[in-house]
């Protein structure tokens with residue numbers, strides 16, 4: 199088993215307020231130091247908000263968990279200060295092979311679109327991600343930021359009061375209480391915060407079990423993703439092989455919902471399957487094996503008074519498409535700037551209702567994609583099985599059928615169509631950068647565009663040197679002038695201008711597009727900023 | 734208003750029909766079903782237009 203699971207990252211330390219008679223009061227408490235809670239902690243800290251993170255353990259989450267980190271997560275991590283480190287360690291892959299009943303039917307190359315700082319995906323073990331995030335928090339502490347992580351602090355009970363939240367926390371030194379203005383619940387699928395409030399998930403769509411194994415091999419296998427439909431070693435189900443850093447390979451064997459978990463997990467049952475999958479002659483070492491049950495469901499609302507749910511505590515998806523951690527990090531990205539504005543009194547509390555709107559919408563999209571993949575991978579009726587097999591058979595010979603093959607649509611960020619924070623769109627195209635969309639990246643002479651946005655609102659001026667008077671804006675806004683040149687001209691027209699010669703984009707702190715105009719109008723910009731702030 | 738063609742559009746329709754039946758000759762029910770599935774996908778891709786495809790699905794639901 200990997201030693202990474204054992205490293206103590208936030209050791210329990212008794213804090214003075216544990217002995218206070220009355221609960222000490224905190225501005226923001228985050229429950230859970232998983233990827234989502236840690237990202238939120240860094241983001242809020244960068245915004246100058248004091249946060250306290252509470253986690254029942256002292257280590258990274260144990261076991262084989264997320265490996266596929268999406269481009270959007272990398273861009274967010276870049277803003278938080280860990281993106282480059284993740285990219286450096288991660289495995290970049292582009293080649294995929296699709297197999298049906300053990301024979302290869304086709305292969306594809308992701309051929310990533312050029313002109314972005316980050317690739318579409320990297321593979322990186324979740325324990326590395328969490329470790330890098332904790333290191334970043336240590337670095338921020340070193341710079342004098344007041345963020346803290348309390349290990350071996352287990353939240354037992356949460357009580358919502360008017361305008362504050364009370365927490366009972368169990369530690370090796372007994373139970374103590376804390377109060378806070380805002381609570382961010384990032385305590386994962388079995389969220390205590392959720393159950394303590396008597397809340398639950400709604401609309402479970404399906405349940406499926408997976409045998410997840412991490413193995414090391416003594417041969418150089420190519421860096422590619424292999425996906426099997428209905429292979430002989432896992433009849434009627436699917437299998438996936440994917441490369442991770444340190445020569446570790448991830449194997450997912452879908453098992454279906456009606457299985458004997460203990461039986462499936464036995465070495466004598468696992469090894470022959472893996473041998474059939476990898477080849478009899480291959481030597482491999484089993485690093486980790488376990489069975490996970492996945493479900494697709496979400497809470498009805500992610501905001502309950504002063505309590506905000508983010509990540510797995512709020513929604514669950516099946517693993518096809520790597521949407522769990524990736525969407526959770528986007529929850530944090532969406533939430534933190536809004537919370538900052540509300541805490542500062544710059545925006546009304548109702549701004550946080552848009553967190554609920556936008557992220558419930560994203561969760562719905564993720565669940566929809568996940569369920570469609572599942573419908574393709576494990577057909578539920580004779581007719582759907584026939585169509586599935588027809589698609590696979592045709593795709594062996596004909597390219598047209600390949601896009602229909604659904605082995606998981608890899609996570610991409612949601613466009614917040616219809617959000618209250620959107621101003622009306624004054625441009626007909628490009629569609630990909632319509633109002634509500636995540637802003638695409640762009641190569642500049644000295645780096646990349648998204649890397650320059652910082653933590654607040656931004657205005658991008660394309661091909662127009664407008665004198666913008668920032669004094670009239672309700673918040674500080676960073677203005678970035680971008681002139682086309684021969685090296686990025688095509689990218690600018692494709693991603694930002696379309697048919698227009700110049701354009702002005704208003705970008706939210708989470709790098710989503712709030713408004714855009716093919717002309718300059720100081721008043722509309724000011725109005726759009728107010729709208730995007732929920733005013 | 735429908736976009737899908739509702740007038741007869743196949744010139745030698747008897748030829749087409751007999752070719753369609755001939756393709757099923759000697760196939761088991763299962764093989765026939767699989768053949769039909771492939772055929773639908775090939776035709777659907779050729780049509781491409783999502784409005785037409787949706788209308789066709791709706792029309793096929795009528796019994």
Ligand SMILES: Cc1cc2nc3c(=O)[nH]c(=O)nc-3n(C[C@H](O)[C@H](O)[C@H](O)COP(=O)(O)OP(=O)(O)OC[C@H]3O[C@@H](n4cnc5c(N)ncnc54)[C@H](O)[C@@H]3O)c2cc1C
Nearest residue numbers: 230232234254264265266353385386509510520522523524
């Ligand atoms: C096998 C597998 C493969 C996956 N692959 C991918 C992938 O490729 N890509 C992807 O994006 N996602 C993937 N996921 C999903 C991903 O792991 C989760 O979505 C992600 O961990 C969610 O992060 P989180 O921070 O919301 O919750 P968690 O990671 O579950 O963290 C919750 C934290 O809260 C703490 N906690 C819980 N209860 C309490 C309490 N009462 N008091 C104090 N602390 C508490 C826990 O100790 C933990 O640290 C995979 C999951 C599995 C199991």
